[in-house]
Amino acid sequence: MIRLENVTKIFSKGTIDEKVAINGISLNIQEGDFITVIGSNGAGKTTVLNLISGTFGPDEGDIFIDDSRVTNLPEHRRAKYLGRIFQDPLMGTAASMTIEENLAMADLRGKQRGLRWGVTKSRRGHYRDILKGLDLGLETRLKDTVSLLSGGQRQSLTLLMVTLSLPKLLLLDEHTAALDPKTAQKIIDLTKKIVEENNLTTIMITHNMPQAIKYGNRMIMLHEGRVQFDIKGEEKMALTVEEVVRRFGAELKDEALLGG
Amino acid sequence: MELTSLLRTIPISLEQGLAYGLVAIGIVITFRILAFPDLTVDGSFPLGAAVVSRLIMEGVPPAYGIIMAIICGFLAGCCTGILNTKLKINSLLAGILMMTILYSVNLRIMGRSNIQLLTVNTLLTPLENLDMHRFIPIIAFFFVVALAIKFLTDMFMHTQLGFAMRATGDNEQMIRTLGVNTDSMTIFGIGISNAFVALSGALVAQDQGFSDVGMGIGMIVAGLASIIIGEALFGKKTVQRMTLAAIVGSIIYKLIISLGLRLGLAPTDLKMATGIMVILALGIPALKKEKEGKLHLRGV
Numbered sequence: 011m012i013r014l015e016n017v018t019k020i021f022s023k024g025t026i027d028e029k030v031a032i033n034g035i036s037l038n039i040q041e042g043d044f045i046t047v048i049g050s051n052g053a054g055k056t057t058v059l060n061l062i063s064g065t066f067g068p069d070e071g072d073i074f075i076d077d078s079r080v081t082n083l084p085e086h087r088r089a090k091y092l093g094r095i096f097q098d099p100l101m102g103t104a105a106s107m108t109i110e111e112n113l114a115m116a117d118l119r120g121k122q123r124g125l126r127w128g129v130t131k132s133r134r135g136h137y138r139d140i141l142k143g144l145d146l147g148l149e150t151r152l153k154d155t156v157s158l159l160s161g162g163q164r165q166s167l168t169l170l171m172v173t174l175s176l177p178k179l180l181l182l183d184e185h186t187a188a189l190d191p192k193t194a195q196k197i198i199d200l201t202k203k204i205v206e207e208n209n210l211t212t213i214m215i216t217h218n219m220p221q222a223i224k225y226g227n228r229m230i231m232l233h234e235g236r237v238q239f240d241i242k243g244e245e246k247m248a249l250t251v252e253e254v255v256r257r258f259g260a261e262l263k264d265e266a267l268l269g270g
Numbered sequence: 271m272e273l274t275s276l277l278r279t280i281p282i283s284l285e286q287g288l289a290y291g292l293v294a295i296g297i298v299i300t301f302r303i304l305a306f307p308d309l310t311v312d313g314s315f316p317l318g319a320a321v322v323s324r325l326i327m328e329g330v331p332p333a334y335g336i337i338m339a340i341i342c343g344f345l346a347g348c349c350t351g352i353l354n355t356k357l358k359i360n361s362l363l364a365g366i367l368m369m370t371i372l373y374s375v376n377l378r379i380m381g382r383s384n385i386q387l388l389t390v391n392t393l394l395t396p397l398e399n400l401d402m403h404r405f406i407p408i409i410a411f412f413f414v415v416a417l418a419i420k421f422l423t424d425m426f427m428h429t430q431l432g433f434a435m436r437a438t439g440d441n442e443q444m445i446r447t448l449g450v451n452t453d454s455m456t457i458f459g460i461g462i463s464n465a466f467v468a469l470s471g472a473l474v475a476q477d478q479g480f481s482d483v484g485m486g487i488g489m490i491v492a493g494l495a496s497i498i499i500g501e502a503l504f505g506k507k508t509v510q511r512m513t514l515a516a517i518v519g520s521i522i523y524k525l526i527i528s529l530g531l532r533l534g535l536a537p538t539d540l541k542m543a544t545g546i547m548v549i550l551a552l553g554i555p556a557l558k559k560e561k562e563g564k565l566h567l568r569g570v
Contacts, residue, residue: 063447084451085446085447086446086449086450086451086452087449089446089447089448089449089450090449092447093447094447096443100441101441101443101444102444103441103444104436104437104440104441104444104445105440105441106436106440107433107436107437107440111433111436114430114433115433115434115437115445115448116448118430118448118449119448119449120448120449121449123430123431123433123434123450124429124430124431125426125429125430125431126429126430127428127429127430128428128429128430128432128433129428155507
């Protein structure tokens with residue numbers, strides 16, 4: 011469904027700071043995949059997500075969504091295919107706007123926006139219903155600005171916003187890393203629920219090895235801009251932390267992947 | 271100071287405050303909603319005045335002149351937006367460049383450095399000829415215009431496009447991932463802002479009976495001062511409050527200025543006084559080691 015072909019990304023090209031962030035990666039993401047991505051700092055995890063979402067284009071190679079080439083399509087024109095949640099819980103919502111206004115903006119992901127009212131009465135009822143499902147009491151606070159919410163509440167709201175107009179591919183960039191352990195667990199549970207209920211194709215970057223092993227049907231490890239391993243299906247199911255360490259320990263020693 | 275002398279400053283402050291309130295609303299759109307520190311205003315205000323004065327002198331009906339002024343202001347703002355988003359020029363510099371360019375443009379439009387409008391018919395002439403004190407219809411007129419622009423802005427900011435514009439200033443990354451072209455939003459928003467500013471310039475020129483190439487100097491600082499005063503009263507929690515703060519703040523600002531003049535402040539010191547006012551308002555919270563105010567600005 012989404013393909014990366016021989017993609018290379020070089021930062022500060024032609025200067026002494028030149029860095030090959032992504033070095034000829036090819037990746038074929040199937041519909042329904044839930045891929046967890048691990049790798050040490052600088053391995054290229056976030057760069058891959060940026061290339062898929064169009065924050066910047068690759069130096070070489072091509073990216074396809076449903077067989078149409080999107081390699082250099084700007085970010086806002088890929089929005090209808092992609093949902094993205096960042097590590098920083100403040101990134102997913104507009105703080106000065108209300109909860110219902112944020113939901114209404116997500117309602118129109120990738121669609122034409124016009125001079126109709128941003129929040130309509132019928133949609134407001136729908137927002138209230140889905141907010142109830144979060145069980146955070148937000149359904150009574152539709153007109154509160156998002157700046158009043160905690161980090162966990164904001165990340166929950168961001169997840170909910172993704173479900174309003176379902177993307178083809180959900181990109182999660184360490185979206186629980188900035189939260190306290192209890193909240194992080196809640197968000198990861200909510201993520202699992204949303205992904206499963208909607209059969210969302212998902213890529214989740216994580217620094218947490220047990221999490222990467224526990225969730226999803228496929229696990230990719232990046233190292234120095236290349237795919238170090240790509241484990242799917244039964245093999246992924248049977249994977250343990252010990253085995254990963256035994257097989258790939260050499261590349262992992264420089265990071266705190268094994269905690270949590 | 272005598273009470274009558276004090277009271278006499280009220281109608282003129284109301285009239286000017288409402289007329290310049292449109293500038294403050296324009297500045298709310300750029301500085302507050304788009305978080306874009308647009309300095310085009312010092313050039314687009316006299317632009318509106320220049321366009322309307324020239325067209326009136328050419329015999330064009332004032333209403334058409336005003337529409338042209340609005341369009342020119344819109345285009346000037348769009349240019350600043352394009353300089354910033356497409357040519358990647360720093361937002362402050364983009365505004366300064368346009369402001370400087372507009373100085374020449376305004377001189378070209380007027381053909382000289384000022385145009386007198388006292389002897390010709392303007393949009394306000396019928397109001398001034400009514401059989402009552404001049405202040406009543408003129409203040410009523412500016413009141414209606416200011417409120418109309420306020421409500422239009424409030425309404426627009428609650429449409430789908432308005433949400434996208436507010437989010438562009440609040441969280442550009444987020445709204446881009448939701449499919450909004452934030453460059454277009456920025457260009458369009460600065461355009462609307464300067465359209466309001468040019469409208470204000472066009473109306474002020476007809477109200478005071480002349481346009482002058484220097485009439486925009488210090489407009490940004492005066493507008494910011496107005497907003498700061500208004501926000502002290504109404505806060506800035508919602509768009510409605512911000513636009514209300516702009517208008518009321520502008521009136522109070524003019525009141526303070528006229529009082530200052532009556533108390534013996536030299537007109538030449540006005541801009542310095544205004545500048546110091548803004549510095550104090552922005553600087554005191556920093557000295558108190560409070561959290562930085564809302565002035566988070568993009569592209570600086």
